[in-house]
Structures are given as structure tokens and as C-alpha cells.
Amino acid sequence: MAGEFGTRFMDQMAVSHFSDGWSQEEMVPGDSITLHPGAHVLHYASTCFEGLKAFRQADGGVAIFRMDKNVARFAQSSSLLYLPEIDTEQTSRMISDIVAHYRDAIPAPPASMYIRPTHIGTEAAIGKAAAPSATSTQMILLSPVGDYFAGGEACLRLLLDDKGVRCGPDHGMVKGGGNYASALKHIMRARASVKADQVLFCPGGDVQETGAANFILVDGDRIITKSLDESFLHGVTRDSLLTLARDKGLDVQERELTIEELIECAAHPECEAGLTGTAAVVAAVGTLIHDGQEYKVGSGTPGPRIRAMRDELNAIQWGQSEDRHNWLTRV
Known part of the structure; x- marks a missing residue:
């Protein structure tokens, strides 16, 4: 799996187009698409996507992991962007096919095949800044990817940002x-200023998510x-x-978490934190940065609980343990 994550693609992709309805899906070369320069997506960001494996x-x-959940979220994103409603049965069929x-x-574990469904507004209409695209295209890209931790287990540095926001509060x-x-x-500013790997957005002190992952x-x-x-995004891995x-009977608390409580908990010797997402499952966080101060999370190194959570989910994804929740779709 040479190259950076997501930079290698299969030579074909599945596509379908919407005008008065969705066209029959077809396989086409996966290295290009044709768009009018006035396409809605290029000017008004009418685009959404999914990531599954x-x-x-x-x-x-x-087997594909949690395809139904990802397709449902794909449909939700399309609806919230007022793109044409996707046919979830067709999208699922395109992915499976x-x-x-x-x-x-498809490589053997820990490598996998990353799947990127994408939906874009294609109408040539630069006057529709305040109106949705009437036409669209959905496409399914495949990208074989290697082990996220091949270069060594992550131990990330997060800048806690209580002023900036990832996106509009009703658009996450x-x-x-x-x-x-x-x-x-x-x-980019956090990387340049404090060598942070990611920003954990905490508007008004409320701990939410990073730019690309949920936080636990x-x-x-x-x-x-x-x-x-x-x-914020309702992560499938989360x-x-x-x-x-x-x-397992653990005490799962889905609630508000303030910066103050987070920093206080991080001081506990056995505390761990992680970022959850499709690429890594869960990557350990070792350092929090806030108001010019650095705080270790527990020992400041990847801990056993985060590692065990990742191993347990990987075992299900790889067919090495029981799929009790029927998350795998065999193809």
C-alpha cells in the first residue's frame, strides 16, 4: 500500500446521475469526471460523502462494515444539503457490486479497501447561490489502504480551541x-503555532469533535x-x-464535557483519550494544549483501554470474532 492514505484508486468507479430520476448505475473509468465549469458543486459546495471499508x-x-449505517448518513447529508434524494437501495447495490x-x-488485514461514496450537485447554474442543484451525480470510489498504524502507534497532540468552530452549529x-x-x-494554524496534530473544537468550553474525528x-x-x-458528525465508528x-457493562456517558472537566480527568494516571473514525478506528491522544499550557493525558502515551477498544472492533471487522450486531455485509 505505497503512498499516503487514500491516494491510490481502483481503475473503475460506479456512477449514477439524477435528472428527472436516477439513471441506471454503470461502471466507468475511475480517474476523471466531466463537469461544466458552472456546476453547482464548484461554486456552492453542494457535495457530501461517506467513508467506510x-x-x-x-x-x-x-465483508463491508456497517454499510446500512453509512448509507443512511449519506442520505441524511444529501437531504440537509438539498441535493436530490438518493435511492438508498441503489446506493447500497452500487457499493456492494x-x-x-x-x-x-481487497488486501488482508490490517489493510482494507476504503469506500468513498460521493454525491455532487452538477447543475450549471452560477445564479443559484440561494437555491439547490436540480441535477446531481453519485459515484463510488475504491481506494486500497494499508495499516493506519504502520508507522507506529499514534499519540496525538490536540489544541483545545474554545473560540473557533468547525462549522455552523446547525450543520455539523x-x-x-x-x-x-x-x-x-x-x-493549519494549530500545527504552525503549537505543533498540534489536530484541533479539538470546544466552542464556549463545550468539548465537541476535531476537524475529522469524534472525541472520547x-x-x-x-x-x-x-x-x-x-x-457535530454522528460517527459510525463512535x-x-x-x-x-x-x-461489557461499562459506564457510557453521552453528555456535555467541559474543557475544565477534561483537563481535570486527563490528570488521572489511568486516564486515556482517543479520536474515533473509519481510518484508525481509535487513535490515542497523549497531549492536550490550552491557553499556552500542555497537559498530559494519563501517562502521555497510548494506553491499554484505547488499544483494547480498537482490537475488539478490528476483530469483528476482520471476521475473527462474533458479529453479534450484524454489522457485516458479505459480498
Whole structure:
């Protein structure tokens, strides 16, 4: 898996176009699309996407992890951007069919096949800044990816930002390009100023999420994370990890978490924190930075609880342990 994450693609992709209705899906070359320069997406950010993975199973088969949940979120993002309503059955079929087409190219764990459904507004209409695109295209890209931790286990530095916001507070549920673009300036400034890996957005002191991942705090048998609302992305990996934690009887608390409580908990020797997402499952956080001060999270190194959470979910994804919640779709 040479190259950076997500920079290698399969030579074909699945596409479907919306005009008066959705066209029959087809396989086309995966290295280009044709758009009018006035396409709505290029001017008004009418774009959303998903990120999920297909895994080689212990028995040699192939399975997609939580496709139904990702497709439902894809439909939700499309709706919140007022893009044409996707046909979830068609989208699921497109994902399954292209994964099946490339099943022999899906690498063995810990590598996987990353799946990127994308929906863009295509209407040539630069006068529609305050109106949605009437036409659109959805496409399914595949990218074989290696082990996220091949270069060594992550131990991230987070800048706690209580002034900036990742996106509009009523727009965080959208997995759209505009939300990532608006977070980028904060991330770049944090890297330049304090060598942070990511920014943990905490508007008004309320701990939310980073520019690309949900945040969890693990303090003994407690797992604390922000309760779901419109302000941040409802992560599929987050949901999966919390479900497994509840299965084990852990104290999962979805509630408000302030910067003050976070820093206080971080001082506990056994405290751990992590960022959850499709790429890494959960990556450890070792340092918090706030108001010019640095605070270690627990020992400041990756801890056993975060590692165990990642291992447990990986085992399900790789077909090495029981899929009790029917999260895997075999193809």
C-alpha cells in the first residue's frame, strides 16, 4: 500500500446521475469526471460523502462494515444539503457490486479497501447561490489502504480551541466538503503555532469533535463523549465503540464535557483519550494544549483501554470474532 492514505484508486468507479430520476448505475473509468465549469458543486459546495471499508475475512471472504449505517448518513447529508434524494437501495447495490467486482484486490488485514461514496450537485447554474442543484451525480470510489498504524502507534497532540468552530452549529451532522474546508484554517494554524496534530473544537468550553474525528475520554470504567446533536458528525465508528462498551457493562456517558472537566480527568494516571473514525478506528491522544499550557493525558502515551477498544472492533471487522450486531455485509 505505497503512498499516503487514500491516494491510490481502483481503475473503475460506479456512477449514477439524477435528472428527472436516477439513471441506471454503470461502471466507468475511475480517474476523471466531466463537469461544466458552472456546476453547482464548484461554486456552492453542494457535495457530501461517506467513508467506510470492506475487509478480507478470516475465512477468505469479503465483508463491508456497517454499510446500512453509512448509507443512511449519506442520505441524511444529501437531504440537509438539498441535493436530490438518493435511492438508498441503489446506493447500497452500487457499493456492494463494485466491492464484489474488486474482491480479489481487497488486501488482508490490517489493510482494507476504503469506500468513498460521493454525491455532487452538477447543475450549471452560477445564479443559484440561494437555491439547490436540480441535477446531481453519485459515484463510488475504491481506494486500497494499508495499516493506519504502520508507522507506529499514534499519540496525538490536540489544541483545545474554545473560540473557533468547525462549522455552523446547525450543520455539523452533514458529512460535507464545506465543513472540512472551514476547519482547515484552524488546523493549519494549530500545527504552525503549537505543533498540534489536530484541533479539538470546544466552542464556549463545550468539548465537541476535531476537524475529522469524534472525541472520547476513557477514565476508568467511564467513557465520556458529547451527546448527539446537530453541531457535530454522528460517527459510525463512535457508535460502534460505544455499543461494544455498553455490551461489557461499562459506564457510557453521552453528555456535555467541559474543557475544565477534561483537563481535570486527563490528570488521572489511568486516564486515556482517543479520536474515533473509519481510518484508525481509535487513535490515542497523549497531549492536550490550552491557553499556552500542555497537559498530559494519563501517562502521555497510548494506553491499554484505547488499544483494547480498537482490537475488539478490528476483530469483528476482520471476521475473527462474533458479529453479534450484524454489522457485516458479505459480498
